Amino acid sequence: MRTTITSADLLAVLAKMATDMEAQKDYLCALDGAMGDGDQGVTMAIGFGAVRKVLDSLKDQDIGTIITKCGLAFNATAASTIGALLAIACMRGGREAKGQHEIGLADVGRMLEAAQLGIQERGKAQVGDKTVLDALAPTVAALKAAAATGTPLVEALKQSLAAAEAGVKATIPMKSKMGRAAWIAERSVGHQDPGATSFYLMWKSAVEYLTA
Numbered sequence: 001m002r003t004t005i006t007s008a009d010l011l012a013v014l015a016k017m018a019t020d021m022e023a024q025k026d027y028l029c030a031l032d033g034a035m036g037d038g039d040q041g042v043t044m045a046i047g048f049g050a051v052r053k054v055l056d057s058l059k060d061q062d063i064g065t066i067i068t069k070c071g072l073a074f075n076a077t078a079a080s081t082i083g084a085l086l087a088i089a090c091m092r093g094g095r096e097a098k099g100q101h102e103i104g105l106a107d108v109g110r111m112l113e114a115a116q117l118g119i120q121e122r123g124k125a126q127v128g129d130k131t132v133l134d135a136l137a138p139t140v141a142a143l144k145a146a147a148a149t150g151t152p153l154v155e156a157l158k159q160s161l162a163a164a165e166a167g168v169k170a171t172i173p174m175k176s177k178m179g180r181a182a183w184i185a186e187r188s189v190g191h192q193d194p195g196a197t198s199f200y201l202m203w204k205s206a207v208e209y210l211t212a
């Protein structure tokens with residue numbers, strides 16, 4: 001059973017994420033179209049296409065560098081609100097794993113928490129505003145709780161994915177307070193948030209690979 005995540009694992013996770021996000025393009029665009037401008041799936045697919053292109057050049061790098069460079073590659077090619085938030089999340093998260101070629105559960109929790117704080121600051125959003133934070137924050141909480149109780153990595157990752165999924169579902173009745181969707185805040189009620197869904201799908205991709 002896996003107890004750590006190496007740089008090579010991370011590169012494989014990112015390649016799988018790129019494939020999975022491309023496959024979810026139409027689904028994410030449909031979600032975004034119900035309450036926003038309908039471009040979420042296209043943005044994610046273009047951004048991850050750029051990430052895939054830099055993976056080969058990152059083979060001998062540490063985990064912090066890999067994550068930071070992937071976030072920057074995404075936003076350089078798919079400049080957007082989600083691109084800017086992903087870039088800050090990757091920079092903050094990557095900083096927590098600077099110089100490390102192998103990480104454990106506590107590191108993963110710290111990295112995602114740093115990413116969450118970066119997104120909160122940059123996006124000026126809070127949990128409950130119907131954003132990516134509504135999936136990310138419960139994921140962080142689950143990882144930290146699991147680390148505190150000595151839960152094995154694989155079990156902790158599965159628990160965190162369940163928390164992310166519950167967080168995504170919880171966005172359905174929420175009224176959007178951020179971004180373009182705020183223009184049609186009332187209309188957003190009843191629709192699952194595309195940003196929260198994007199994070200959930202990315203995390204699902206990672207957890208599937210790491211727990212297989």
Ligand SMILES: [Mg+2]
Pocket residue numbers: 032036037038039040
């Ligand atoms: Mg959009």
